[in-house]
Amino acid sequence: MRRQYLKIKGEHPDAILLFRMGDFYETFDDDAVLAAKELEITLTSRSMGKGLRVPLAGVPANSLDTYLARLIKKGHKVAICEQTSDPATSKGLVDREVVRVVTPGTVIESALLDQKTNNYLAAVSVGSVAEGRVGLAYVDITTGEFLATELALHELPLELERIEAAEVLVPESDDPPPWAGHGNNGAGPNYELTPVEPRIFHPDEARQALLSHYGILTLESFGCEGKDLAVAAAGAIVEYLARTQKAAKLKLANLSIYATGSFMALDSQTRRNLELFAAGRNESKELSLLAALDRTKTPMGGRLLRQWLGQPLLxxxxxxxxxxxxxxxxxxxxxxxxxxxxxxxxxxxxxxxxxxxxxxxxxxxxxxxxxxxxxxxxxxxxxxxxxxxxxxxxxxxxxxxxxxxxxxxxxxxxxxxxxxxxxxxxFSTEMDELKNASSNARQFIAGLEQRERERTSIKGLKVGYNQVFGYYIEVTKSNIDKVPEDYIRRQTLTNAERYIIPELKEYESLVLNAR
CATH class of the missing domain: 1.10.1420.10 (MutS, DNA mismatch repair protein; Chain A, domain 3)
Structure with a gap:
């Protein structure tokens, strides 16, 4: 198991790896030390053989959302590694793989989201210094909303403030982007800056990522002609989502190209003066204009009202x-x-x-x-x-x-x-049969056991189950001479033999599928 863990961790060195082990997600080594500190859980250790003990900290699988929220709010990236084979039928090590990498901009769990606020993942593609233009794309994977635009470099901080992105993707570089050093009012940005390899921002690669995602041959219907920077930013988002969401199938709305000139731009100072979303020195949300106006009955309406207040129409x-x-x-x-x-x-x-x-x-x-x-x-x-x-x-x-x-x-x-x-x-005959098989397992086993005792005249015959060999018929060695020809040996014990018959094998398959 240690080798399996190290291999998976090596594929996600920048994330806290939550490694599924039965009813718990475990963390090891430096991840365990960090998780214990951030989550305020017990740090212990586990033997890995040959005198090796490694730090260990775990959380219950049924409380994942609670602990995940705390890690994400503290700016950590979390890789969720699940068991992908059934421990009951696996012979040897259970298969595992990372099914999702959760970052501030890719959260989908209800418990981690504000119902009436979008959770945007954005990407910024910068053109040449002479052009002074950038491409900006952003997506809310919980709603599918996907937009992109091109704008002047000096307008970018203001637009990032408007959309309130949770995470912004940028090409990896030795130096942080100059526009990311401060917000429009000189305050630090609220988003998490995530450097990724520059390759995924290349216009050709980004375009191909979009074409593949939508299963189309051209982006013409999206209105992307001549907007390579917007395409680069949008394609980088699609590529990043493919890597982080892995097993999840994402369905994004068609990419919508917009112009910032279609609505009134409000900088952070103006928003603060108008008390749109927060009021007073304590920045109280309850005393804001939004709180005074918001009588929406649905989360969707709440998010839309927030957008309307933040970008008045022209x-x-x-x-x-x-x-x-x-x-x-x-x-x-x-x-x-x-x-x-x-x-x-x-x-x-x-x-x-x-x-x-x-x-x-x-x-x-x-x-x-x-x-x-x-x-x-x-x-x-x-x-x-x-x-x-x-x-x-x-x-x-x-x-x-x-x-x-x-x-x-x-x-x-x-x-x-x-x-x-x-x-x-x-609704489904097959599902009904599986449910009956699972719920009536005890009766089936008792009936089969009684029938086989009568057929073989072996009073001590019993039907059992274990996770390694599945269902079996056990006969003591003193009664082996009474075993029928249709019994197939499955396991030899010190004082008994275990067998399988076609009927029991078929039932085992039915029950395991039902689970």
Missing amino acids: DLTELEQRLDAVDHFYLDGLKRTAAISSLGKVADLERIAGRIVSGTVAPRELIALKDGLAAAPGLRELLDGPNLEWLQGQLLPLSDVCSLIEESIAPDPVGAVGDGNVIRPG
Whole structure:
């Protein structure tokens, strides 16, 4: 196991490696010393043979989110190494591999996120000094939102302040980027700066990364023509996500190219004076303008309101569209009350969709998705005012998705996939058979044991199970002469022999698959 650990750790030298061992994630060596300090957990040691003892510190697997949040908030990168083979069927060392590398900009766990704030991973690609231009791209992998732009170098700190990125990727260099030394008001930036190899910012490589991710032949539909710096930044993000998310499948929205001139730029001093997001010397969020205005009923609405406050529109047509929608509900109290009631039943559909794609969704969230989508037709009917066709058209009913969830997911599923009671009985014949096999294992074993005792006249015959050899029929050596020809020897003990028969082998496969 030590060799396996060192190999995996060598692939992630800059991350704290959480190494799955049964019901715990363990850390070793320097990682253990650091984890014990940062998480305030016990530092102990473990024997690795030949007189070698190494530092060890672990956390329960069912409390991962709690400890992960603390490490990420302190600026650490964390590699999560899972057991990828079943210990019950593995002969020898359990297979393990890193399935995700969690960084400030790649967090997907609900417990680590602010519901009403986006969590952006950004990348900056700098052009020549003479041009004085940079490319900026940013993504929220929990919602799929993916944008890119090109702007003047001196505008970059202001734009990074506006999007409030959690992490910014830059080409690796001996010197930190000059623009990263301070914010627009001279204060230090709030984001984590992550140097990566310059190669992934090369326009050709970045373009190919985007083409491969979207499965397309050209970026023409994204409006990227002549924007090599924006493409370089966006491609670097896609490449970085492929490395850090590994087993997770990410579905990003189509890359959207935007211009900073389409909205009013507010520097940090202006934001502070207007108390948009924090107020007073203590920077209280509760006393800010956002807190005073925010009566949104969904996390998605909260994030959108925050964006709107931070980037006021300059385009008159867009402003008129927005005001038409406000007027519609302001002037009709009944519709406003109905909309508030309907939206109160809608969960964070954006982030639930993201967790479905990444394979981390909880069963209860699927029910929340169904309930949220079910509210769409009613909300659509409330948008019957003039000039609201554009908004009405965005509320698609998706009744087929609702029906599929209703038919397939149990009405009150448990906390995690694999714990049982997730798939609705009757939806899948195969699943029902597997459930029955797993829940009726004790009865099957007792019945088989009794039947084989009667068939062989061996009163001491017993059916058992261990993790190495699986299910077996055990016969003492004094009764070996009574063993039928269809018994296949599986293991020899001092005083007994263990056998398998085709029926038991088939049942073993069924039960293990059910687990």
